[in-house]
Amino acid sequence: DAGITQSPRYKITETGRQVTLMCHQTWSHSYMFWYRQDLGHGLRLIYYSAAADITDKGEVPDGYVVSRSKTENFPLTLESATRSQTSVYFCASSEGSAEAFFGQGTRLTVV
């Protein structure tokens, strides 16, 4: 399917576990982003990538790790999940500053 897809859509994990959220885009966009959405905070940038093997921190990177070995994939890993990381996570891609396209989101609950 064309576009940007995230998996899983829903995930429940326990505190201290490692969990990886997947993001795949079919447009070959250079830029990819991970955001988290929390009430009262809007969309906050966790990490972004300008190209394969190039990543940079956003506003709230602590506790997260990303990689981008291929242009189309940008997984986000929570190394040791905490309850404060319970959130809705959105992946996005763009080919410039005019527009970003978002996935459907992953709702993560850490218990």
Add this chain to the structure above:
Amino acid sequence: DQQVKQNSPSLSVQEGRISILNCDYTNSMFDYFLWYKKYPAEGPTFLISISSIKDKNEDGRFTVFLNKSAKHLSLHIVPSQPGDSAVYFCAASGNQFYFGTGTSLTVIP
């Protein structure tokens, strides 16, 4: 420090009337300003954008105005329809996209 701010968490408008959503930003180096619409359990979808060199962009019922001297942009929806009820995020872009906290618009039939 938040670079893009939406100071109104919610807005209610009668169907057929104008909806005006506001946004302020702090960095004068942004290239583009964008509006996204978000329904529950879905990702944000792009609505309309404006380049920093323009002051108005129109697309059907949606118009975005940019006032660079005031570092302010607004989205006008005319006429408002019940299907417009959603959360609207404004964003500004440079090397990344900065989002506001969102305004929940309710259009009352």
